[in-house]
Amino acid sequence: MDYKYIEQLLDRYWTCSTTPAEERILRDFFSQPDVPASLSRYKDLFVYERRQAEVRLGADFDERLLRLAGAEEKPVVKARPLTLRRRVRPLFRAAAAVAIVALLGTASQRAFRRDAQPAWDYNAAAYQDSYDNPQEAYEVLDDGLQELRDLLGPERSAQPDSARVPNQADRR
């Protein structure tokens, strides 16, 4: 087979005198699987461009590059529907926290005050005095206690409709 034309083209190629059409002919020629041994040494030069065009990035390219760069892959945040149970979970947690604090508070209070008197648990700020003078207040208080004495005193208790004697069951 005569490859004179190809050799001529090659000569022109080395002197940079080939046209784009002639260069395409050279590339097509060298792309064939059977290239004569005398010309095979030029094959790589003309198929190089085509081979490189076929080179693609691998599927793991990004991952490898990120690994090389030392950057972590960003976590993927997926939207999930928020159920009512999930929504009120903080409330349960808060309620549990309050319960634990109250329980511990009560338990420690009881432990420390086992023998102490129970605390007077009224709001002192809610009491607005009706009297400025302690003497006057004392007299009113004394009158009140006197009234209580009159009501509960022995002469009153002796009446037929006397007070029902409170038993333990009443008191509890």
Next chain:
Amino acid sequence: MRTLLVLLLALAGLLPAAAQRGEDFASRYMALYGDRAALACKTISPAMMERIMKLDTVRHDAGTRRVFAQLRSIRFVTAPDTALTRQLYAQAEDLARHNRRRYAAYADRDNLSIYVRRRGNVLLELVVLLVDEKRQFNILNFTGTMSEDFIRQVLNI
């Protein structure tokens, strides 16, 4: 952060409950019926009780001092309108009965009912509902840390 916010809201929600717990019978009664009937309420506060304790009359009388030392506050509620006496008395008894876990009946007879709020052996509150000689309705409301023996001590003053 959200949990903390909910926790704070829960604690804030407990405050009104705590404030309500610190209310005595007479003030609750006044809040419910005070503006419907012409009720008069006289109050001796814990601060005034401390001043009373410093009076010579009290300091020199051991019996009185022992009784007064157990008291922290007193309220006297009086209803001058005798036409309302029955109704007011019944309302007070209803209030005590509705709060039977808080107020236990201590004694009752015609025109007199006594309720106590106790914790262990200590009376924290003594509520006396009565109709006096003038047929007027009265509430005597004592709070403090009173012993079981308090009433007997009052009788012995």
